[in-house]
Amino acid sequence: MNTSTPANTAAPMTTTTPVTTTAPTKTVVPARAAWSAVVRTGQTLTITDLHGNQAVDFLVYDAQDTAVRYSAPDTVHAQGGIFLTTGSVLMSNEYTPLMTVVADDVGRHDTVGGACSKESNTLRYGHHTWSQHACVDNFLAEGAKHGLGKRDLVSNINWYMNVPVEKDGTLGIVDGISAPGLSLTLRAERDVLVLVSNCPQINNPCNGFEPTAVEMTITGADDRGITA
Amino acid sequence: MATETTYGARDHARAQEGARAEAMPVVPARDWPEPPCEADRLVWAETVAGGNYTHRVLARGTELRLTDLRGDACAHVLLYVADRPWERLNVADTVKVQWNAYLGAGQLLLSDQGRVLASVVADSSGRHDALCGTSTLARNTGRYGDGTPQGPSPAGRELFKLAAAKNGLEPRDLPPSLSFFQGVEVREDGALDFTGSAGPGAHVTLRAEQDVTVLIANVPHPSDPRPEYVSTPLEVLAWRAEATRPGDPLWDATPEGRRAFLNTAEFLAARGLA
Numbered sequence: 001m002n003t004s005t006p007a008n009t010a011a012p013m014t015t016t017t018p019v020t021t022t023a024p025t026k027t028v029v030p031a032r033a034a035w036s037a038v039v040r041t042g043q044t045l046t047i048t049d050l051h052g053n054q055a056v057d058f059l060v061y062d063a064q065d066t067a068v069r070y071s072a073p074d075t076v077h078a079q080g081g082i083f084l085t086t087g088s089v090l091m092s093n094e095y096t097p098l099m100t101v102v103a104d105d106v107g108r109h110d111t112v113g114g115a116c117s118k119e120s121n122t123l124r125y126g127h128h129t130w131s132q133h134a135c136v137d138n139f140l141a142e143g144a145k146h147g148l149g150k151r152d153l154v155s156n157i158n159w160y161m162n163v164p165v166e167k168d169g170t171l172g173i174v175d176g177i178s179a180p181g182l183s184l185t186l187r188a189e190r191d192v193l194v195l196v197s198n199c200p201q202i203n204n205p206c207n208g209f210e211p212t213a214v215e216m217t218i219t220g221a222d223d224r225g226i227t228a
Numbered sequence: 229m230a231t232e233t234t235y236g237a238r239d240h241a242r243a244q245e246g247a248r249a250e251a252m253p254v255v256p257a258r259d260w261p262e263p264p265c266e267a268d269r270l271v272w273a274e275t276v277a278g279g280n281y282t283h284r285v286l287a288r289g290t291e292l293r294l295t296d297l298r299g300d301a302c303a304h305v306l307l308y309v310a311d312r313p314w315e316r317l318n319v320a321d322t323v324k325v326q327w328n329a330y331l332g333a334g335q336l337l338l339s340d341q342g343r344v345l346a347s348v349v350a351d352s353s354g355r356h357d358a359l360c361g362t363s364t365l366a367r368n369t370g371r372y373g374d375g376t377p378q379g380p381s382p383a384g385r386e387l388f389k390l391a392a393a394k395n396g397l398e399p400r401d402l403p404p405s406l407s408f409f410q411g412v413e414v415r416e417d418g419a420l421d422f423t424g425s426a427g428p429g430a431h432v433t434l435r436a437e438q439d440v441t442v443l444i445a446n447v448p449h450p451s452d453p454r455p456e457y458v459s460t461p462l463e464v465l466a467w468r469a470e471a472t473r474p475g476d477p478l479w480d481a482t483p484e485g486r487r488a489f490l491n492t493a494e495f496l497a498a499r500g501l502a
Contacts, residue, residue, distance in 0.1 A: 066400075067398070067399050067400045071361065071404065072320070072361075072404055073319075073359060073360050073361025073362070073404045073405075073450075074361060074364065074367075076359050076360055076361075076420070077359075077360040077361065077420075077450045077451060080419060080420050080451075081417070081418040081419040081420055082359060082414060082418045082420070083417075083418035093364070093385065093399075093402070094364055094365065094366055094385075095364040095365075095366040095367040096366060108418065112320065112323060112324070112329065112359065113320055113323075113324045114318065114319075114320020114321060114324060115320070117321075117340065117342070119340065119341045119342030119343075119491075120318075120321045120324070120325055120338075120340075120342050121342075122342050122487055122491060123321075123325045123338070123342050123484045123487045123488050123491070124324070124325055124484060126487070127487070136340070149314075150314045150340075151314050151398075151400050151401050152400055153340075154403050154404060155318075155319060155320040155403070155404050156320075164416075165329045165414040165418070167416075168330075169328045169329045169330035169414075170327055170328055170329075171323060171324070171327060171328065171329045172324075172327055173324075
């Protein structure tokens with residue numbers, strides 16, 4: 001699934017012979033599964049909600065220095081709002097741009113709710129949920145392939161998840177506003193490692209109570225002419 | 229006083245004993261001039277300068293009161309389980325599990341393991357933020373011309389890196405933080421309104437529900453619209469008290485909170501800690 005150089009190696013990435021074809025690479029991420037890839041500067045990643053209202057939990061790291069990673073608060077502060085859509089810049093914890101949303105069929109995505117976990121499920125729904133799969137386990141398993149561990153997990157983006165905040169501060173995950181086939185596209189502002197958990201949550205409407213597959217498409221040559 | 233010789237330099241250094249600064253820890257803490265409890269219960273008494281930081285390991289049951297002395301403090305806070313810091317404050321779980329984006333009395337500060345690190349037991353401010361985090365070197369350099377710890381406008385993240393390092397932690401151990409005393413509200417369309425300070429003297433009290441490492445950076449809120457770096461002293465007092473117990477109103481205030489307290493109690497009992 002991940003055809004790129006592991007992010008935690010310092011190997012130079014300039015040895016590939018430049019080519020001019022730009023055939024996109026498409027990967028269908030099954031329901032409940034994890035996925036990762038390096039997206040190089042200038043390439044785009046399109047995330048397609050194949051069956052509608054499927055939350056895609058998403059973290060992104062600077063591929064050369066994974067201590068620099070997506071920061072929800074820096075992203076929210078930089079754009080002055082909590083919802084992501086076209087034009088939103090995903091900022092790092094050092095206030096540098098990692099990716100930009102260049103297209104979005106839906107209109108708003110969540111920065112606040114973070115990932116589901118077996119542990120938080122016991123608080124949100126009860127201890128009967130303990131044996132259910134959860135996004136944090138996907139992030140841990142997929143991150144380990146790149147040398148990332150628990151300390152590297154931070155508040156993530158939830159594409160296609162709808163989390164309104166009421167005037168009194170009440171917030172919650174409510175019915176989604178996505179639909180089958182809608183997509184969004186991110187442009188990499190530098191070489192980034194993307195970690196995805198195709199959310200397995202079945203206790204709230206973030207996946208319409210039935211997790212489904214999503215599609216990842218990496219398109220374009222990077223600044224050095226290296227294609228996906 | 230002559231400092232040409234080792235003896236003179238020693239006398240010069242020792243003559244400083246008893247000097248006072250506005251921002252300093254008072255050691256021992258029981259010597260704090262106006263203790264909010266029996267003086268012997270105080271374990272930490274410090275005034276943190278604007279643009280500075282502090283940190284401490286607090287025993288379960290300790291209460292930590294932060295006071296915005298002049299109205300322009302902003303206490304950026306991170307919490308870790310003291311001896312296993314990979315379990316730490318999770319801001320997303322804190323707001324999601326409790327169905328509320330805003331911090332205030334009765335809120336629990338949750339770890340990523342479904343347990344309570346600390347509870348907010350008193351709050352006279354109501355102006356806090358769980359969304360915007362703290363400031364960064366790049367942002368403060370662009371905003372104020374400098375963001376280094378030694379400069380005139382230190383960034384919160386740079387100070388957190390120092391506080392973390394003194395507890396054996398690295399930049400990758402710094403998740404999104406909370407901030408107290410400068411408020412942010414969310415409009416229906418998701419846009420943020422900075423509501424600022426509740427004024428001088430506002431205070432908030434946290435109760436440690438496990439042994440925790442607390443990191444505090446006192447720097448302007450990143451959404452503070454003023455062009456100049458305004459950051460005034462933060463008072464930090466901590467004293468021995470009791471952790472929340474079954475039967476306390478806070479224990480049963482919400483079903484989510486009750487399960488978080490139960491998870492915490494089970495964890496501590498299995499370790500023989502409570």
